[in-house]
Amino acid sequence: MKTAIIFASTHGTTEKLSQLLSEQLTGEVQLVNLKKKTKVILDEFDAIIIGGSIHAGGMQQKVKQFIEKNKEVLLAKKIGLFLCCMFDGEQAQKQFETAYPKELRCASISNGLFGGEFIFKKMNFVEKLIVKKVSGVTSDVSKIDIKAIEKFASDFNHSNRWSS
Numbered sequence: 035m036k037t038a039i040i041f042a043s044t045h046g047t048t049e050k051l052s053q054l055l056s057e058q059l060t061g062e063v064q065l066v067n068l069k070k071k072t073k074v075i076l077d078e079f080d081a082i083i084i085g086g087s088i089h090a091g092g093m094q095q096k097v098k099q100f101i102e103k104n105k106e107v108l109l110a111k112k113i114g115l116f117l118c119c120m121f122d123g124e125q126a127q128k129q130f131e132t133a134y135p136k137e138l139r140c141a142s143i144s145n146g147l148f149g150g151e152f153i154f155k156k157m158n159f160v161e162k163l164i165v166k167k168v169s170g171v172t173s174d175v176s177k178i179d180i181k182a183i184e185k186f187a188s189d190f191n192h193s194n195r196w197s198s
């Protein structure tokens with residue numbers, strides 16, 4: 035089984051968690067950063083995992099465009115979807131539902147909410163203002179859900195819906 039984790043990351047958290055996830059998946063895994071590589075040959079992969087993060091309510095355009103362009107191909111493969119964000123519970127779930135189209139969510143083996151981080155030195159002036167205003171936070175916060183990543187990987191590795 036050859037898997038691609040295709041992601042976009044604004045401040046590096048989704049990239050870091052994609053790497054962490056890749057270490058827990060069985061078979062060959064390739065990481066594809068959509069901010070560096072826009073052309074991906076999906077035929078090379080049996081399985082595709084897509085990851086993005088939420089900034090001011092929305093996911094990266096690069097991920098949205100990738101999904102729009104490749105939806106039909108993705109629906110014919112083993113897929114998984116994850117999201118990095120700082121909200122949890124119902125708010126995070128709503129963001130996940132807005133980020134990924136229903137068809138993909140229903141076809142996905144694993145749907146994961148991996149948490150996120152506020153890293154102030156990586157934010158520009160406006161981002162700092164937004165984060166302070168919305169969350170009241172003024173210093174770095176890490177809320178990464180390691181268990182969610184482990185569960186995602188375990189569900190994905192053990193799914194019988196697709197054979198390798």
Ligand SMILES: Cc1cc2nc3c(=O)[nH]c(=O)nc-3n(C[C@H](O)[C@H](O)[C@H](O)COP(=O)(O)O)c2cc1C
Nearest residue numbers: 043044045046047048087090091119120121150151
């Ligand atoms: C300017 C800004 C806006 C954000 N807006 C949201 C938001 O609307 N909802 C949310 O759950 N998290 C929000 N976050 C938290 C990010 O999703 C979190 O920092 C995540 O780890 C970013 O991952 P990335 O570095 O891979 O882009 C925001 C973060 C920043 C810096």
